[in-house]
Amino acid sequence: MKRFCDNCNGTDNRHRRNLLDRISAISFAVGETTLYLDGHPNHRMALAYYTKMKNELDALTGEYEMKYGPLSGLGIGGSEQQGWQWVKQPWPWELNYPEGGDHPELNDPPVKLDTRGEEE
Amino acid sequence: MWIYEKKLQYPIHIKKPNPMYASIIISQLGGPDGELGAATRYLSQRFSMPYNEVIGILTDVGTEELAHVEMISTLLYQLTRDLTPEQIAKAGLDKYFVDHTTGVYPASAAGTPFTTAYIGVKGDVLADLNEDLAADATIPQAQPLSKINFTDEKWVRTSLFLKYLKNRNEFEIVITLYCNIILRTC
Numbered sequence: 001m002k003r004f005c006d007n008c009n010g011t012d013n014r015h016r017r018n019l020l021d022r023i024s025a026i027s028f029a030v031g032e033t034t035l036y037l038d039g040h041p042n043h044r045m046a047l048a049y050y051t052k053m054k055n056e057l058d059a060l061t062g063e064y065e066m067k068y069g070p071l072s073g074l075g076i077g078g079s080e081q082q083g084w085q086w087v088k089q090p091w092p093w094e095l096n097y098p099e100g101g102d103h104p105e106l107n108d109p110p111v112k113l114d115t116r117g118e119e120e
Numbered sequence: 121m122w123i124y125e126k127k128l129q130y131p132i133h134i135k136k137p138n139p140m141y142a143s144i145i146i147s148q149l150g151g152p153d154g155e156l157g158a159a160t161r162y163l164s165q166r167f168s169m170p171y172n173e174v175i176g177i178l179t180d181v182g183t184e185e186l187a188h189v190e191m192i193s194t195l196l197y198q199l200t201r202d203l204t205p206e207q208i209a210k211a212g213l214d215k216y217f218v219d220h221t222t223g224v225y226p227a228s229a230a231g232t233p234f235t236t237a238y239i240g241v242k243g244d245v246l247a248d249l250n251e252d253l254a255a256d257a258t259i260p261q262a263q264p265l266s267k268i269n270f271t272d273e274k275w276v277r278t279s280l281f282l283k284y285l286k287n288r289n290e291f292e293i294v295i296t297l298y299c300n301i302i303l304r305t306c
Contacts, residue, residue, distance in 0.1 A: 027129075
C-alpha cells in the first residue's frame, strides 16, 4: 500500500494546487447536478452525468488524500506513522492553504463587471 | 448530520487586506440577505415540507449556503489581517473592533447582530417556497452586486461574483413542479 501523505510538506506544490482546483471544479459539477436531480429524480442524462462526475471526484479525492493529506472529515485523517494530519495542515481560510493552480482564466472575473464610477 | 470538507467551495487568497471592504461585506454573512440567514431558512423549512423533491432541494441548497458562510467568513478574516489602529479607525471598523476585535462575528454592516427575524418558516408549502423565491430575488439587486461595486480586489470580486452566478431558479423549478404535478393548475 502507498505510504500516506508522501508530500505533506508541500514538496510538489504545483501538482497539489492543480489537483485541488480540479477537485473543486468537479465538486461544483456534482453539487449542481445534485440540485437538478432533486427536482428531476428520473432524468437519465443527468443521472449518467452525475455518476461519471461522482466517480471522477472520488478518484481525485482519493489520490489527493493519499499524497497530500485529509480533505474529508470521514476520509483518511492521519496514520500511526504520520500523526493526525487533520489538525497539522492549514485550514482552508488560512493564507498558507494551497493557492489556486495554473488557470489563467481565474485571473479575471468570469463575466465582465460593471466598473462605471471606479478608478482604473 | 454533516461532514466537513477541508476546502472552500471556491478558493480565496486576498493579497491586500482592506478593512473598509470587510465592513461592507460582513452584511453578506450576518445581514438581512446574508448566508447565515439563507442556510437557517432552508434547513429549518425542511421539516414541515411534505414533498421529497422539495426536501431534497432545501437540504442540498441549505448545505451549500453553509459553504457560502465559510467563504464570506474567509473574506472577512483575510481582509482584516495585519491592521494598524489608524487603518481600523480610517476604515470605520473601530465600532466593530471595540467589541469583536478581528473575530468574525455574524452581524449586518450597520452592526445589528444576526437574527432569525430575517427569515420566515411558516410550515406551509407555498408560504415557505415564496419566502425562498423572495430571498433568492434579493441576489441580483441587493446582495453581491452592491458589495462587488465597493471592491477592486480580484479574489473578493470573483468569489462574490460566483455567488451572483449561483442565482439559480431552483425554487422556481419546485414551485412549477408543485403546481404541475400536485395541484395540476399552472
